[in-house]
Amino acid sequence: MTTTSATTPPTPAPALTPPTPSAAPAAPHPAPWPELVRAALLGTGRRTPPVAVRPGQSPAAALLDAAAVSTLRRRAALRPAPAGERPAPAPADPRPALPPAARRRLALLLADRGPGAEGRRGTDPDLTELLPQWLAAAGTHGYRAPEALLPALLDVARARTDLRPAALALAGPRGLWLARLNDDWKFALRGTAGPLALPDGTAPEAVRRRWEEGLFAERVALLTAVRRRDPQAGLELLATTWATERAEDRMLFLDCLGETLTATDEPFLEQALSDRSRTVRGTAAALLSALPGSALGARMAARSLACVRLSRPVPGGPGALAVDPPRVCDAGMQRDGVTGRPPSGRGERSWWLGQLVAATPLDRWPGHLGGRTPAEIVALPVAGDRRTELHDAWCRAAVRQRDAAWARALLGAPGDPDQAAAELAPAGSSRDLTKLLTVLPGDERARWVAEFIAVHGLADAFRMLGVCAVPWSEPLGRAVVDALDIARDAGSYPWSFSGVMGLAERCLDPAAADRLEMLTAVTDEPEGASPGAGGYWSEAFQRLVGTLRLRAAMHAELAGEPS
Amino acid sequence: MTAPERQEPHKANRPAQPPEPARPPKANEPPPPPERRQSAAARRRAERRLERIAAGATELEQRLEDLLHTGLSAALRTDGDGSGPGGAGSAGAWDETAARMVDAQAPGLAARARELGSVAGSGPDWPSRLLEGCALLHLLDQGFLDVERLPAALAATVRSRVGLTTEAADVLSGPDTVTVRDRWLVLAQRDGAEGPLTARRIYLRGERTGRMALHLSYGGPHRPLDVSLPPGVLLDAELAYYPGARPLRAALGARHAPAAPGPVPSGCGIDAALAAYGHALREDPWLDSWPVVLTDVTPLPGGPDGGWQLADADGESALPLDRRRLGRAALWQLVSLSGGAPVTVFGECGHRGFLPLTVWDPAPVPLSP
Structure with a gap:
């Protein structure tokens, strides 16, 4: 053992300020701290401080002596504070911890989240672009986040909405527990009240109340959530307030139905075709045209098939398609969502035809055109200059109906030297090859x-x-x-x-x-x-x-x- | 008193030995023990330095008495009548005094004087904090001016608080050196900027002796930090404590085995932690805090005053966290690691509250500085 403390007599520090001589006239007990502070604020020059003054000592020095004793006495006698309210413990997270190397990597990625201010030169990897990948990969492994990194993870999720779902999944129950304690992380709680969770499980009154009282975004989230669990229940919820919704909201609510469209939605959508608002009618028509076996699809097919027929210039020779677009846009067509007035620069007849074909179920064409496959149909010459507009319309139909066979036929073989770039996206075409690609596996x-x-x-x-x-x-x-x-x-x-x-x-x-x-x-x-x-x-x-x-x-x- | 207060923003436990610019090395030393042979010139230099510090302490005493005579409210006056006694308490006046203390080679006194200049008007309760600072500086001045009459250990504490440093080599090999061999568990290692240098504080606790130790080293542009000990490591080594009434700072001597992973440390509760600080104060009244390991404490949001606390397992006693020094990142790491359940925490317990440095999970996790 060292000797220093052993040789030190247990002299309390206040011994440095000698005890008040008994002759001193002042109170034998030191004045309470607030009185000393008051005396110090006022100044000993104005009023004698409530302390004992030794002979030869100034009142100021005596006040300093007393303050030193009092300060130490208070510090040495600190008592615990009464404990505040205990938070509910965080729920257990049974997921395994990250391997140590992965944990260190995450710490690095989270530490490097300044915007890449110096641009994209140089040879160093851009770590901020790797965090999304890391989170996605960690998600597939089912790890839980290291507790010590949760604050940084929540901060990142707060700053980058694109990372929120993956970051919050990794953060898990303890992340949500933590978010409840810090207003900076409130977003994490909103996230869970969104499409993933319904209020209080399934209580219909709670759902109904939130539907009636919620803000627009909350209502969209609620409708989506209910639809995912039970499309029919979601439709009924929407029907309760349909008549009183604003036109713009009606259109956006209809959009929500698209994700989980079923045949039972058809009567409702048919009704919406007579809506006061043109955009609502258009949305309903678009949804119906994507619904297999819908009456609207059948009506559109009847119209467009009449406009496109197979002609054989030479009997027994290769066929060609003759296109004769509609001459009028009648009330029935308009009710089914066909827009009468074309954008400037387009003929109205070809404009109408494009809309009819885009809304026609693609599976109706082979039967109409002599049992040909989609590829054979696409290969058919088209009379006049109607080829581009007909193919564009089929492209839109393939995207809307998620028809891989037609998408494949329309995309063709990009490596085929015969099929030049001009063919993939010919002049005047509005087709979107990328959208078409998403239909393929x-x-x-x-x-x-x-x-x-x-x-x-x-x-x-x-x-x-x-x-x-x-x-x-x-x-x-x-x-x-x-x-x-x-x-x-x-x-x-x-x-x-x-x-x-x-x-x-x-x-x-x-x-x-x-x-x-x-x-x-x-x-x-x-x-x-x-x-x-x-x-x-x-x-x-x-x-x-x-x-x-x-x-x-x-x-x-x-x-x-x-x- | 019901709860520790949060007061002066300066760092706890800083043995008043900030790094000094390079000078003739002997000039930094305390008066040499008589048995050590020294050149007459060096001895004269040391004596002159002591005289200068004593003159500085006397000047400080005069300033403090002037301030108390005029009243602390004078400290709010920023400038103007710097000649009159009222100027004695203003920030500029204190900085001036601090600069003279640096000239007198008493960096400990200089730091305290500068500190006083920043307290006036700094949030609620400033008069109380200013009076505390004045009183403790007064105590140090008096201690130094009368240092010959103090017991040796307390005298050493006063010298080191004033800023008379001891070289680690002298601590390890001086004639009075007694080393303590133990298996030392590293409780925390934290780097902080001090001027142009990096100060590294490593807290250790002896397994056999139960003694706390602080290894303090400085690194700079041309002086890399040479010792690095991550928390959780167990070190079989000799430590030599710097002299003082309440020894804490120690120099690292011979190591007897390679560092090995250590256990989760045992600790105490809130009452015992405050008592440990109180005991340490009896020997070194200038301590702002004392290092302790707390066992089974839970971070709680919103104590009576709305601040975060650490609460005992029984749920009744609590210690406020020192939010002046505890950063946002560290606070939320602590809360996240606990998840509302009791944890083992090491940190500094003092009159401003508790500053956590390391949490065991059960592996030690250093909190962000």
Whole structure:
């Protein structure tokens, strides 16, 4: 043991201020602290302080002596405060804890959430773009968040609404428990009262009351939630107040029905076709046209089939489609949602035809056109200059009706040299290839986009890449990397492709890193290249490789693999 | 008194030994023990320094008495009549005094003087806090001016509070050195900026002796921090305490085994924690807090005054958290780790409340600074 404390006599500190001599006239008991403070505020020059003054000592010094004794006496005699109210303990979270390496990674990702102010140059991975991936991957493993990181996780979720669902899922019950204690995190509680939870389970009165009294956004969330559990109950809820809703709200409520459309909704939607508001009528018609076997679909089919027929210029020869658009837009058509007045620059007859075909069930065409498959129908020549508008309308129908066979036929083979870009999106066409792609199954979609990029390059591929599943399939990733390589050889700057580069960092399979490694070398600049482009490309590829390796490490950590 | 108060914003437990700029190293030393041989020049330098500090302490005493004579309300006056006695309490006047204390090589006195300048008008209760600060500075002045008559240990405390530092090497190898060998559990390690330097405080507790120790080191641009001990590590080593009436700061001597993971520390309740602080005050009246491990305490929102507390398992006694020094991140980490259930917490318990530094979950989690 040290000797210092042992040799120290147990002298209390106040011994430094000698005890009041007994001769002192003042009170033997020290004055209470508030009196000392009052005396100090006032000043001993104005009034004698309530303390004992030794001979030769100024009243000010005596007051300081007394204050020192009192301060120490109070500090040494501190008592516990009465405890406040205890919060209900957080509910248990049985999910497993993160592996240690994954936990450290999350701490790093959460710490680096400043906006990437210095732009997208340099070779360092952009961590803020990796957090969404990390959260998504962790979600599939079913881990719970480390308690010490919950505050940072909730702060991130507060700042980035796109991360909220994944961050809150990871945060789990303790995250919600914590959010109740801090007003900064109130958003987390609103989130759970949204589409995921109904008030007090299933009590119909509670649902009804919230439907009648809630704010618009709450009512939309409620309607969506009820519909997901019981479409019929949701429709009945909507019907209770339908007549009194504003037109704009009626349209948005109708939109909510689209997610869970069933045949039992048809009578209600049919009625809505006679709504006072044109937008409500249009919405109802669009919903009905997507409802298999609807009466509206049958009516539209009857109209459009009459306008499109198979003609054989030569008996036994290849057929062609003859198109004869409607001559009038009658009241029946208008009731079924057809807009009479075309946008400027379009003929009204072709405008009407487009709407009829888009709302016609696609499965009615093969029977009408000699039993041909969708691919055969799409391949048929179209008389006159009606081909583009007819195909555009079929594209809209395929998207609305989620018909993969028709989408496939309309998209065709992008790698086919006969099918030029002009054919995929001909002049004057309004078709949206990306929307059409979403109708295809995931692997087929990726294959199609890969072929498209191989033939047409990256210029028009950005949106298409955005609808492909992550991580990109091997052929798709290869096509993107090849196209970037070609762009480099062409001598352009990498930031012309920054959108695709950013996507690639997030979506390329980490396994592609090895192949990309070869591209990080600075190459000789080709003739006519933009000055310095080679170095920038090398940097951009290095960042891409770095990010991919980081993503690979993240996934290995989450899987609990030793790094 | 029912609850600890929250007062001066300066750091607790800071042994008044802030780093000093490079100077002839001997000038920083306390008066050498007589048996140590020193050059006459060095001895003269040390004596001159003591004289300067004594002159500074006397000047401070005069300032304090002037302030109390005029009244603390004079401290609210910012400037103007700096010549009159009223100026004695203003922030500018205190800064001036602090600068002279730095010249007198008494950084401990300088820090306290500067502190006083910032208290006046700083939120409710400032007169009470200002009077406390004045009284404790007065106590230190008196202690230093009469240091020869104090018991050796208390004299050492006064010297170190004034700012006369002891070199770690002298602590470890001086003639009076007694080292304590124990298995020391690291309770917390925290870095903080002090001027241009980084101060690293590592709290340890001996398994056998139960003694608390604080290892304090400074790092700078050309002086990296050399000791790093994460909380939870058990260290079989010799420590030598710096001299003082209530030894806490220690120098790290020989290590006997590689650091190994240690257990969750045992601790005490709220009453015992406050009592430990009270006991420590009896020996070192300038302590703002004392390190303690609390067992089975639960963070509670909203005590009687609306602040966060740590409550005992029985749910009756509570200790307010020191929100002046506890950051938002650390508070919510603590709450999240507890989840409303009792936890083991290490921190500094003092008159401003409790500052948590480490929570066991059951692995030690250092709270954000």
